[in-house]
Amino acid sequence: MAPSLRICTLLLAFTTIFASSALVLAWDQAVLSSETPSEQALLDYSWIQKLGAVGDSYAAGLGAGKRLDWSCSRYDHSYPALLHSSLFLGANPYRSFQFLACSGATSEEVVAKQISALDDDLDIVTVSAGGNDVGLSIIMNHCIYQFFMSNQDACENALSETWSKIENELPGNLTTLLEALKPKVSKRNGTIYYTGYARFFGTDDNTCDSITWAVWSPGSEAAKQYLTLGRRKTMNAMVDAVNKRIKDAVEKAGDHVVFVDYDDYVAENKGRYCEAGVMEPAPNRLGLYFYEWKTVDTGDNTTALSRAGDDVPKGSFESEIAEWTNRTHQEHPDWKFGPEDDEKIVLGAGKERSSEIIGDTVSWLLPDFWKRVFHLRPAGHLLIANLVLDKITETSAKLAEARVLEEEVFLIDA
Ligand SMILES: *[C@@H]1O[C@H](CO)[C@@H](O)[C@H](O)[C@H]1NC(C)=O
Numbered sequence: 001m002a003p004s005l006r007i008c009t010l011l012l013a014f015t016t017i018f019a020s021s022a023l024v025l026a027w028d029q030a031v032l033s034s035e036t037p038s039e040q041a042l043l044d045y046s047w048i049q050k051l052g053a054v055g056d057s058y059a060a061g062l063g064a065g066k067r068l069d070w071s072c073s074r075y076d077h078s079y080p081a082l083l084h085s086s087l088f089l090g091a092n093p094y095r096s097f098q099f100l101a102c103s104g105a106t107s108e109e110v111v112a113k114q115i116s117a118l119d120d121d122l123d124i125v126t127v128s129a130g131g132n133d134v135g136l137s138i139i140m141n142h143c144i145y146q147f148f149m150s151n152q153d154a155c156e157n158a159l160s161e162t163w164s165k166i167e168n169e170l171p172g173n174l175t176t177l178l179e180a181l182k183p184k185v186s187k188r189n190g191t192i193y194y195t196g197y198a199r200f201f202g203t204d205d206n207t208c209d210s211i212t213w214a215v216w217s218p219g220s221e222a223a224k225q226y227l228t229l230g231r232r233k234t235m236n237a238m239v240d241a242v243n244k245r246i247k248d249a250v251e252k253a254g255d256h257v258v259f260v261d262y263d264d265y266v267a268e269n270k271g272r273y274c275e276a277g278v279m280e281p282a283p284n285r286l287g288l289y290f291y292e293w294k295t296v297d298t299g300d301n302t303t304a305l306s307r308a309g310d311d312v313p314k315g316s317f318e319s320e321i322a323e324w325t326n327r328t329h330q331e332h333p334d335w336k337f338g339p340e341d342d343e344k345i346v347l348g349a350g351k352e353r354s355s356e357i358i359g360d361t362v363s364w365l366l367p368d369f370w371k372r373v374f375h376l377r378p379a380g381h382l383l384i385a386n387l388v389l390d391k392i393t394e395t396s397a398k399l400a401e402a403r404v405l406e407e408e409v410f411l412i413d414a
Pocket residue numbers: 301302303304
């Protein structure tokens with residue numbers, strides 16, 4: 001992790017604070033000259049003693065760094081884990097951290113299993129949820145990898161079902177989640193930071209039009225999906241629409257909820273699949289923010305990732321891939337798995353079963369590389385952690401201003 005990135009963010013934070021306090025200063029010179037918090041004070045995060053993180057696999061950080069637990073696939077380079085580290089909120093022996101995010105969780109499950117388990121009076125909670133409500137992974141299946149490959153074009157149907165859920169169900173589900181979460185943060189400073197999603201595809205040229213990531217061969221030629229410009233734009237628009245609903249729900253939820261939108265940064269940094277001129281697959285392209293099936297991060301154990309490791313927890317993102325794959329394998333025993341012609345995979349090779357967890361598991365037949373596709377790499381989580389920290393600093397500045405105003409009112413009253 002480059003410390004220079006952190007310093008850049010701090011500079012950005014300074015600029016924001018200076019800009020906002022300059023405004024207030026002009027407004028009320030006298031009161032603020034003695035009361036404006038120094039930037040030193042605003043960058044002191046020691047008051048944050050109760051931190052929580054809920055949500056789906058994007059909050060769990062599926063695949064990024066070292067795995068922290070089995071049943072929810074939380075990872076140590078996830079943005080919540082980064083925030084809790086000395087690099088972001090600082091080392092603080094008094095800070096508690098409830099990391100409850102879980103791969104596969106819908107907003108309903110986040111409310112039922114995670115929010116209900118949170119402590120009261122939290123200073124900060126981060127949340128990522130909504131993608132599983134509308135079936136973003138189903139789109140990934142039917143329109144991209146086709147782990148389950150049906151005989152006809154299932155992508156268009158999946159797209160229209162997702163559109164309908166984004167319109168009709170998502171807004172209500174997001175508000176329900178936020179109403180459940182709000183009482184968990186402290187009345188005074190407590191704030192919820194809701195992180196969105198990022199559009200997955202570059203749309204600047206047609207280089208990807210002839211690319212299919214369909215995993216079965218020969219598979220059904222008629223059903224094979226391609227990463228055409230039109231498709232990429234549609235799938236991006238879907239992520240945009242989800243982010244828009246999140247932004248609306250956050251605004252509706254009031255002062256203590258902040259939307260953290262990292263999508264534009266991923267686009268600006270050309271961190272998506274099919275960026276201009278990129279011939280996919282390009283799993284280890286410098287600057288790619290998402291995992292492809294053969295992406296290797298610094299520190300990854302390639303041997304382990306190339307084999308089928310443990311089975312996967314029921315209900316997780318990974319278990320969907322496992323079930324789709326198995327279903328096609330059952331229906332078409334003669335088809336071979338593997339997106340690249342030169343490396344067909346023998347399903348199930350090298351699998352180790354963990355006896356203590358059988359029952360909650362789904363058989364995992366593929367190399368472990370596949371467990372994290374379409375999720376953010378550590379650089380993506382670093383970006384989100386930086387943006388959340390900037391928002392925390394901004395919120396602190398606003399709260400400090402509010403305290404000064406309160407005091408002013410008190411002085412006038414007295
Ligand atoms: C990498 O993974 C393999 C297979 O799981 C294991 O045998 C090996 O010890 C690991 N290497 C390191 C450096 O952890």
